[in-house]
Amino acid sequence: MINKIQTKLYFFSLSIFIVLIDQFTKNLIFYNQKIFLNNDFLLFKLDFVKNYGAAFNILSGSRVFLSLISIFFSILLTYLIFRKNTFNSFDLYSFSFILGGTIGNGIDRIYRGFVIDFINLNILNFPVFNIADISINIGFIILLYNIFKNNR
Helix, strand or coil: CHHHHHHHHHHHHHHHHHHHHHHHHHHHHHHCHHHHCCCECCCEEEEEEEECCCHHHCCCCCHHHHHHHHHHHHHHHHHHHHHCCCCCHHHHHHHHHHHHHHHHHHHHHHHCCCEEEEEEECCCCCCCECHHHHHHHHHHHHHHHHHHHHCC
């Protein structure tokens, strides 16, 4: 019983760690724009974009709706991490990464009214993104991998 609780806490802690890293990097960019912006690294440069929508700026201007979606999925994913015992570690890692990213972007959306995006790829013409976006995508990749792995 204690081992199951420790496992659940580990996966929830992973989500919290992702939120902390996401919020730290966003605040670093937000409050130190002059220092960090337009610095060109090998594969990316740092920019500052206020994203008023979801991924690729879809549903722009729908702050309340997107905030409610973030809250709903955060509650659902937390429930899935803590209550369901039928999930394997791939599922739990997936839920943890998605939860961390959802909470990270949800905090921005609720408190700032926009999501801070700052990573701009040099090698591709791709929308600017942040750590929370990376986390959500990693979670979906793990989830898809697990689905395809189990359906073979």
